[in-house]
Amino acid sequence: MDVVQNYKCPCCTAPLVFDAETQNLICESCDNTFPLETMQQMTKGSADSGGTSKYDWESYTPRNYEDTNEVTLANYSCPSCGAEISGDDTLGSTVCPYCGNSTIVKGQFEGTLKPDYIIPFKLNKKAAMETFEGDFKNAPFLPDSFKNKKKIEEMAGVYVPFWMFDCDCEAAVSYNAERATAWSDANYNYTKTDYFKLFRRGRIGFANIPVDASKKAEDSYMEAVEPYNYQDAVEFSGAYLSGYMADKYDVSAEESIERANERVKNSTIEAFNDTTNRYTVVIPESSRVGFSNGKIRYSLLPVWMLNIKYMDKMYKFAINGQTGKVVGEYPVDNSKKWKYFVKVAGIAYVAAAAIGWMLLH
Amino acid sequence: MKKIFSCMLLLFISMTLLLPTYAAFDNPPIIDDAGYLMQSEIDELSMELDNVREKYNFEVAIYTESDMTSDTAEARADDIYDYNGYGAGENDNGILLYICSDTREYHFTTHGKGLEYFNSNGLKYLESKVAPYLSENDYYEAFDIYIETSEELLEMAKSGKPYNEKQYSTKYLMGVIIVCLIAPLLIAFWMMKRKLKKMKTAVSNDYAANYIKPGSTNIAVSRDLFLYSIITKTEKAKSSSGTHTSSSGRTHGGQGGSF
Numbered sequence: 001m002d003v004v005q006n007y008k009c010p011c012c013t014a015p016l017v018f019d020a021e022t023q024n025l026i027c028e029s030c031d032n033t034f035p036l037e038t039m040q041q042m043t044k045g046s047a048d049s050g051g052t053s054k055y056d057w058e059s060y061t062p063r064n065y066e067d068t069n070e071v072t073l074a075n076y077s078c079p080s081c082g083a084e085i086s087g088d089d090t091l092g093s094t095v096c097p098y099c100g101n102s103t104i105v106k107g108q109f110e111g112t113l114k115p116d117y118i119i120p121f122k123l124n125k126k127a128a129m130e131t132f133e134g135d136f137k138n139a140p141f142l143p144d145s146f147k148n149k150k151k152i153e154e155m156a157g158v159y160v161p162f163w164m165f166d167c168d169c170e171a172a173v174s175y176n177a178e179r180a181t182a183w184s185d186a187n188y189n190y191t192k193t194d195y196f197k198l199f200r201r202g203r204i205g206f207a208n209i210p211v212d213a214s215k216k217a218e219d220s221y222m223e224a225v226e227p228y229n230y231q232d233a234v235e236f237s238g239a240y241l242s243g244y245m246a247d248k249y250d251v252s253a254e255e256s257i258e259r260a261n262e263r264v265k266n267s268t269i270e271a272f273n274d275t276t277n278r279y280t281v282v283i284p285e286s287s288r289v290g291f292s293n294g295k296i297r298y299s300l301l302p303v304w305m306l307n308i309k310y311m312d313k314m315y316k317f318a319i320n321g322q323t324g325k326v327v328g329e330y331p332v333d334n335s336k337k338w339k340y341f342v343k344v345a346g347i348a349y350v351a352a353a354a355i356g357w358m359l360l361h
Numbered sequence: 362m363k364k365i366f367s368c369m370l371l372l373f374i375s376m377t378l379l380l381p382t383y384a385a386f387d388n389p390p391i392i393d394d395a396g397y398l399m400q401s402e403i404d405e406l407s408m409e410l411d412n413v414r415e416k417y418n419f420e421v422a423i424y425t426e427s428d429m430t431s432d433t434a435e436a437r438a439d440d441i442y443d444y445n446g447y448g449a450g451e452n453d454n455g456i457l458l459y460i461c462s463d464t465r466e467y468h469f470t471t472h473g474k475g476l477e478y479f480n481s482n483g484l485k486y487l488e489s490k491v492a493p494y495l496s497e498n499d500y501y502e503a504f505d506i507y508i509e510t511s512e513e514l515l516e517m518a519k520s521g522k523p524y525n526e527k528q529y530s531t532k533y534l535m536g537v538i539i540v541c542l543i544a545p546l547l548i549a550f551w552m553m554k555r556k557l558k559k560m561k562t563a564v565s566n567d568y569a570a571n572y573i574k575p576g577s578t579n580i581a582v583s584r585d586l587f588l589y590s591i592i593t594k595t596e597k598a599k600s601s602s603g604t605h606t607s608s609s610g611r612t613h614g615g616q617g618g619s620f
Contacts, residue, residue, distance in 0.1 A: 010588045032589040042586055140556045168577075177585075184597065192592045199584040205577030209569045221563045227571040263569035270568060271578055318563070327562040341553045348545030356541040360529065 007039045010197065045199035049174035049286045060163075060253040060296040073238060076104040076245070083216040085158070087245040097156035097245060098216040100307025100314060115236045116164075116297040119228055121157055121244060121321040128304040128319050129155070135326040140340070143333040146310055153307040153314065157321060159241065159300035160222060161213040161249040165206070165260040167294040171268045172201040173287040177279040196279065200272045206264055210301065211256040213249035217303070219259075221318045224327040228301055232322060236300065246300055253296045265289045386414055387446040388422060395425035395462035397500035406501070409508045417515045419474065420448045420455020423504055429461040434617050437461070438470035439607030448472055458507055459617075460495070467495055468617030476604060476614040478518035479511075482525050484616035487514065495620035 007016040007025055014029035016039070025034045076085045078096035085097070085104065096104050123131065136142055175198040182191045208230050212222035234240075269287055276282045302321025307314055310331055317328030390410035391403050398406070406423070413421050424441050431437035438459035442448070448455045452473030460467045469487060471479045479487065490510045494503035517524045529537075607613050 011591075030589075034588065038586050038588070041584060042588075045584060045586075048582075139560055141560055172582075186597075188594045188596055190592060190594050192590055194590045195588045197586045197588060199582060199586075200580055201582035202578070202580035204579075205574035206569055206572045207574050209572045218563070220565045223566040224563045226566060260569075263567060266567050267569040267573065270570065271573065272580065275580060275583060316563075329561045329563055332557070332560050337553060337557070340556065341549045344552045345545050345549035348548045349541075352541040352545050356537055359537050360534070 007034075007043075010034070010042070010195065041199075042197050045172075045174055045197065046286070048201060049172040049199065049288050058294055058296065060298065073241065078104045081216060083247065084250070085245045085247050087241060094156065095154035095307070097154055097158050097305040097307070100153040100316075114298075115161070115300045117233045118159065118236045118240050118300040119230070119233050119302055119322055120240045121302040122232070123302075123304065123319070123321050123324055125155065125157065125304075128157075128321070128324070131324040132304075132306065132317065132319060132326055139330040141332045141334075141336045142330050143310075143336070146331060149310060150315075151309040153309050155304065155306050157244040158217075158303050158305050159244060159246040160217050160303045161247055162210040162222070162299050162301050163213050163249070163251075163253050163256045163260070164297045164299050165209040165211065165257075165264075165294065166297075167206050167264065167291040169204045169206060169264055169268050169289060169291055170202070171204070171265075171272065171287065171289045172199070173269055173272045174199050174285045175276060176283045176285050177276060178281040179278070180280045197285075198276055198279075198282070200275060202272070204268050204271055206267075209260050209263060210299075211259045213251045213253075213256060213298070214247045215250045216247065217318075218316075221316070221327055222303070225303060225318045225320045225325055228320065228322055233299065240300075244302075249298065253298075257296075261289075261291075264291070386420065386449060390414065390421065391423045391504075393423070393425050395427050395460060397425055397460075397462070398504075402501050406504050406508065409505070413508060413512050413515065414449065416512075417519065418449050418454075419478070419515055420453070420457070421508065421511045421515075422447055422455065422457045423460075423507070424457055425460040425462065425500075427462045429464055429466070434459060434461060434464070434466040434468040435470070435605070435613075435615050436608060438468040438615065438617070439611075439613045440609070442470050442472060442613070443607055443609040443611055450474070454478075456511060458491070458504070460500075464619075466617065466619050467492070468615055471614035472611060474518075476612065478514060478523050479614065480523060480525060481614070481616070483514050483523065484614065486524060486526070487511065488616050488618070492618065492620060 008014065009016055009027035009030060009032060011032050012027060012030040014027055016025040016027055016034065018024075018036070019026045019033075022033070023036065025036055025039055026032070027034075073086055076087055076094075077083065078085075078099060081096060081099040083096055083098045083104070094104060133147070136147060177196040177198050179194045179196070180191055181194075182189065184190060208228075210222075210226060210228070212219050214222075265287070268289055269284065273282065273284075304319035304321055306317040306319065306328070308317065309315075313331070315329060315331060317326060319326050390407050391398070393403060410421055410423070413419075424438075429437050431440060438457060441459060442453075442455070442457050447453065447457055450473065454473035454475055456469060456471045456475045456479050458467065458469055469479070469484055471484070487507070487510050491503050491507050494500070494506060514524045604612050604614050
């Protein structure tokens with residue numbers, strides 16, 4: 001028998017030897033037998049899913065805003081947080097929608113970059129407020145006094161800049177998987193664990209993955225307020241800004257690519273993972289993700305920003321201006337929280353006492 | 362002649378006095394081939410065993426030896442019981458405590474009504490009383506407590522309610538108590554944390570599943586290579602209590618272990 005140095009036993013990593021009689025590779029250490037074809041496919045699959053991921057995005061060329069006299073625009077800046085916002089000239093004196101701390105200062109409109117498209121606000125201020133108050137029922141530990149004692153410092157409709165990423169993703173992922181079966185006879189319990197190597201390769205297309213392009217808008221809020229329905233997206237026109245504010249991007253497309261890559265990679269692997277659910281244990285071993293046709297567009301998406309003061313503390317909320325999804329961080333009523341804990345613990349103790357009694361009788 | 366007659370009468374009287382003692386039982390209550398006890402101890406314990414045997418018309422015996430001729434203590438105890446005529450009444454009711462000094466194993470075997478009077482819970486109770494003394498090599502005390510506990514169980518059976526309380530190890534009891542005390546707190550804390558999550562909804566989304574183009578997922582290669590199998594075999598936990606059939610074909614109950 002010749003030692004085949006190229007193949008190592010997947011079970012114990014000892015070198016496999018070729019058995020001329022059975023035409024299989026055998027492991028003299030753990031007595032496992034592997035068809036030569038299986039080992040060849042395994043080596044090929046590992047090579048496919050190994051290596052570095054390649055992300056190929058085309059570069060973004062900014063377009064200048066052309067004044068069509070649809071609306072008179074002005075620039076506003078926040079002396080506290082430094083936010084630079086555009087809006088129509090008639091906004092007047094207002095509080096910064098991001099920090100809620102100070103009054104923004106109106107200045108001369110200096111032109112901005114023209115977005116590729118915009119999703120106009122569907123929820124007006126009143127509807128957004130009703131949606132927000134309707135969301136209180138989803139906050140179980142909200143103090144009862146929040147509804148009456150909250151003070152809305154600022155509520156502004158802001159078109160937040162987003163980079164939108166489209167791409168066709170090609171990925172190869174390899175997994176180590178196990179499937180266990182159990183049976184028993186009169187004297188013994190048996191567990192058979194089958195070990196597999198899984199390979200998946202395929203393509204997935206992504207469209208309009210938004211990445212927050214504003215430093216002032218917190219990424220967690222902007223990702224939580226997703227998704228938007230892009231069927232309502234229209235070509236940008238200054239007229240949509242009337243009565244609203246529009247932030248301009250201060251995070252470049254190149255800086256945002258990393259976040260888009262991360263989300264695409266996670267979702268691609270997750271989609272591939274769905275094909276492995278007939279195994280008991282699945283551990284991803286390696287993955288390689290490549291993009292093609294990567295397109296980047298600049299868009300403005302509608303968000304109602306709320307800054308609410310309650311018990312001398314500021315609470316921020318964001319409402320999707322199209323779908324009405326509310327995200328933020330509510331104040332927590334500790335007495336409600338611990339009452340709930342005691343109630344659940346009480347019920348659980350009754351159940352535990354019943355189970356304990358059954359186990360001991 | 363008168364002397365001979367007097368002697369015979371005396372013998373007859375002493376025989377009649379002795380007869381009730383062994384009337385229903387073929388074997389002495391203790392056979393101590395392992396030599397654990399002194400003669401005075403054997404006499405004392407025999408007297409106690411006889412009292413119990415007669416009071417309840419039920420075999421309660423002890424058998425010790427140094428070499429075990431069967432594969433298991435259970436089989437040996439059953440064989441001693443079956444082939445030496447142990448037991449009382451029609452069904453050979455009784456219990457026998459067997460000990461092998463070489464292998465340091467003990468086994469309680471029961472038969473007939475013994476299966477009911479010394480049911481699995483009763484045997485565990487009896488074992489919990491006797492085994493600690495065996496482990497300390499205090500055989501006299503072990504046998505004494507065996508007789509005392511057997512009497513206790515027989516008295517309960519006589520009143521129509523054989524001992525049937527489940528016996529648990531301290532480890533099991535502590536485990537159940539600790540889990541019952543801690544699990545509700547953990548469940549309540551976990552539920553509270555889940556609710557607390559709803560208070561903060563501004564959280565990052567690391568996935569882009571919402572943006573997958575419909576119908577664009579195409580997995581061209583899906584290969585599952587089987588590599589090898591490992592079969593593990595574990596012996597089923599066997600309760601040494603419960604009923605079984607001995608080599609003679611009779612049904613026995615039992616409980617045993619090592620000391």
